[in-house]
Amino acid sequence: MEQNKKGLSMIVSTLIIILLVLVAVGIIWVVARNLIQDGSEQIDISAKCLEVSLSASAVNCVINNATAETCAVTLERAAGGEAIGGAKMVFQSADGLNNFIATYTGDITPLGKVTEADIVVDGFNDSNKVEITPFFLDDSGNENLCSLSTAYNF
DSSP states (O other): OOOOHHHHHHHHHHHHHHHHHHHHHHHHHHHHHHHHHHHHHHHHHHHHHHHOOEEEEEEEEEEEETTEEEEEEEEEEOSOOOOOOEEEEEEEETTSSOEEEEEEESOOOTTOEEEEEEEEEESOSOEEEEEEEEEEEOTTSOEEEOSOOEEEEO
């Protein structure tokens, strides 16, 4: 008895091709799903940022020495928005060439005020401007800065 192995090899090769196509579709699906989820997370953070208005209402700095000063910043939040993770405060020197970044961590309730005292601005002692940028924390605890910031000249 002679067996027809030609037909059997066609079936095996067809099954291998179908299996490879399924694996390729699975890989493409995983990559596409991750891209979509990352994009939706960024949209979610951008929407949260639009609802939050945070600004400095008072800044008081005292010169420590030739290269440092200690500042107190009062942050004020307008109504609306979700709980924030905190705020970045960027102090700028009078000549605009240097800056120093301080971080306030924690939420500021809507219509609330908080004063962050004892911020040691190191590297210069003539700051005259601070920019406030709120941020949110993602599920991993990473800071996601809002694209909008407010400036306060003093």
